[in-house]
Amino acid sequence: MTGPSLKIGDYTVTAFSDGVFETSINVTVGVDKQMTQRISGKSLTDPVFLSVNAFLVEGRGVRALVDAGTGDTMGPELGKLPENLVAAGVPLDSITHILLTHIHPDHSNGLIDGAGAAWFPKAEVVVQEDEIKFWNDRDLSQAAHDRQRKNMINARRSLVPYADRTTRIGDGEFLPGIHAMKSPGHTPGHNTWTIEGGGDSLIIWGDTIHMAFMQLQRPEIAFIFDTDPEQAVQSRLRLLDRVAADRTRVAGMHLDFPGFGYVRRGKDRWFIDAE
Numbered sequence: 001m002t003g004p005s006l007k008i009g010d011y012t013v014t015a016f017s018d019g020v021f022e023t024s025i026n027v028t029v030g031v032d033k034q035m036t037q038r039i040s041g042k043s044l045t046d047p048v049f050l051s052v053n054a055f056l057v058e059g060r061g062v063r064a065l066v067d068a069g070t071g072d073t074m075g076p077e078l079g080k081l082p083e084n085l086v087a088a089g090v091p092l093d094s095i096t097h098i099l100l101t102h103i104h105p106d107h108s109n110g111l112i113d114g115a116g117a118a119w120f121p122k123a124e125v126v127v128q129e130d131e132i133k134f135w136n137d138r139d140l141s142q143a144a145h146d147r148q149r150k151n152m153i154n155a156r157r158s159l160v161p162y163a164d165r166t167t168r169i170g171d172g173e174f175l176p177g178i179h180a181m182k183s184p185g186h187t188p189g190h191n192t193w194t195i196e197g198g199g200d201s202l203i204i205w206g207d208t209i210h211m212a213f214m215q216l217q218r219p220e221i222a223f224i225f226d227t228d229p230e231q232a233v234q235s236r237l238r239l240l241d242r243v244a245a246d247r248t249r250v251a252g253m254h255l256d257f258p259g260f261g262y263v264r265r266g267k268d269r270w271f272i273d274a275e
């Protein structure tokens with residue numbers, strides 16, 4: 001699926017779907033499970049379907065993809081990003097950059113196909129230094145648990161074909177009008193990408209929110225996927241505050257496709273509006 005496009009200065013940003021991820025509300029940590037059932041209206045075993053989105057940023061001689069989807073690692077309902085790009089007339093070898101929000105299976109496993117070859121043969125991979133250090137550079141014995149170890153193995157495998165064209169960054173402007181800013185906690189180098197120009201801007205906020213139907217009511221809800229749940233909550237609150245105050249449009253990898261919206265603060269909860 002190809003979503004609508006936004007014009008931000010000289011850039012056009014288009015939402016692409018990688019597919020739908022099935023999970024449940026039983027993946028929360030540090031909060032009362034009764035409360036999560038009450039505010040979501042779901043039982044712990046009800047299926048929850050989350051969009052997995054990526055965003056194509058085109059302009060100024062750049063064709064950058066923000067995140068790469070799941071590849072063939074998460075089942076038949078996912079891994080649709082390459083075919084959706086091609087169907088929209090975007091050859092995969094025309095992608096100049098993969099701007100990662102973070103290294104997690106649903107964002108970076110899609111760098112490669114099932115045989116381990118690069119889906120994006122000419123793209124430069126761009127990732128926060130803290131992020132690639134954590135997933136790629138540490139010894140596997142340093143993994144906190146099995147799932148983290150598995151993610152470290154997948155990260156390495158996905159990055160191999162890009163080894164000589166991977167750029168490690170810190171915060172700041174990476175390309176004209178395209179800025180990186182760390183928002184850590186979900187992962188150590190979880191990154192937001194701000195696209196700006198012509199007095200307008202958009203923050204592609206990665207996994208700041210996973211389950212909008214719960215976390216807009218209670219942003220303190222964290223998930224087992226968060227490397228540091230408390231820090232993830234602080235980063236979420238900081239970003240929600242900021243984008244609500246200055247009315248910056250956001251794009252989210254797990255907001256319902258196409259994943260664009262404006263954050264608004266209500267009396268006792270947050271909202272995301274289409275306009």
Ligand SMILES: [Zn+2]
Pocket residue numbers: 104106107207253254
């Ligand atoms: Zn994710």
